[in-house]
Amino acid sequence: MTRIRRGYVARRRRTKIRxxxxxxxxxxxxxxxxxxxxxxxxxxxxxxxRGRQKRSFRRLWITRINAAIRExxxxxxxxISINDLYKRQLLxxxxxxxxxxxxxxxxxxxxxxxxxx
Amino acid sequence: xxxTAAASTLKRNMKTALAGLRRINLExxxxxxxxxxxxxxxxxxxxxxxVIQGKDKPTYTPHREEGDMCVVLNAKxxxxxxxxxxxxxxxxxxxxxxxxxxxxIGHLKERSLKDQMAKDPTEVIRKAVLRMLPRxxxxxxxxxxxxxxxxNEHPFHDRPLEPYIMPPRSVRELRPRARRAxxxxxxxxxxxxxxxxxxxxxxRKREINNEITT
Numbered sequence: 428m429t430r431i432r433r434g435y436v437a438r439r440r441r442t443k444i445r446x447x448x449x450x451x452x453x454x455x456x457x458x459x460x461x462x463x464x465x466x467x468x469x470x471x472x473x474x475x476x477r478g479r480q481k482r483s484f485r486r487l488w489i490t491r492i493n494a495a496i497r498e499x500x501x502x503x504x505x506x507i508s509i510n511d512l513y514k515r516q517l518l519x520x521x522x523x524x525x526x527x528x529x530x531x532x533x534x535x536x537x538x539x540x541x542x543x544x
Numbered sequence: 545x546x547x548t549a550a551a552s553t554l555k556r557n558m559k560t561a562l563a564g565l566r567r568i569n570l571e572x573x574x575x576x577x578x579x580x581x582x583x584x585x586x587x588x589x590x591x592x593x594x595v596i597q598g599k600d601k602p603t604y605t606p607h608r609e610e611g612d613m614c615v616v617l618n619a620k621x622x623x624x625x626x627x628x629x630x631x632x633x634x635x636x637x638x639x640x641x642x643x644x645x646x647x648x649i650g651h652l653k654e655r656s657l658k659d660q661m662a663k664d665p666t667e668v669i670r671k672a673v674l675r676m677l678p679r680x681x682x683x684x685x686x687x688x689x690x691x692x693x694x695x696n697e698h699p700f701h702d703r704p705l706e707p708y709i710m711p712p713r714s715v716r717e718l719r720p721r722a723r724r725a726x727x728x729x730x731x732x733x734x735x736x737x738x739x740x741x742x743x744x745x746x747x748r749k750r751e752i753n754n755e756i757t758t
Contacts, residue, residue, distance in 0.1 A: 495602035501711060528602040
């Protein structure tokens, strides 16, 4: 068999990975073998957290709506208000409600007063 | 001995109360005042922890620290249900520290609620609130926002203080044994009063009885 050099195949693959991990800290962006591992971990985290992101944002919206509704009065609670929302067939989702709570609190008060009745 | 220790902790409390204010970014934060007189320990601590985390504001952000400053007054008048005054213990482990390759032999130390209240009542509330906060990097900053005082006096009179009204609570009805004990105590108190009021009548009755027997 004749001698065959590997050439630039491996180098091309590794530069792509290095470009991806160019902003990582310390040796994670400098040493080849470490960079490959860190790129894999980064992609795994991103994939997993794309599902988690939906969960965590919904949590945040619920906390914010809860806080805004409790400011209205003593027995105003998130769970009861959401139940009333569904009963009155109001299709606002939590994201919009949270945004209303921050920017335009009076609007939220009007909505919840109408729902409670 | 106990009073001097309490007095020294009081003075230290006052000094540390004004201490870390520079490290907190105080713009836009409210100063909420909690009165602990007659409040149950855990229920008050739960409310304080929600306020300190900033969870009662619609602009709550979990990675930023934006809770209000909490001032707790009358820490010595905090109440506790059941037998916790004698049976609740604060435990901690000492020793197990490696310094210069010498392992200090430590063991479990404990102190009951009664002793802790005698020593430093602010620690009771502080521990209760701190153990209710989430254990993350913001916990120390939140600890700095908590100021607890034993009495009604505090050095924050020039700030715009807002009293915090506790949400209404539904106290459950007394368990049968406790209710019977309470009724017995009430009757005993009434009897004592009656004896005090009608002491002369009882003595007259006894004299008449003696006359009849003799």
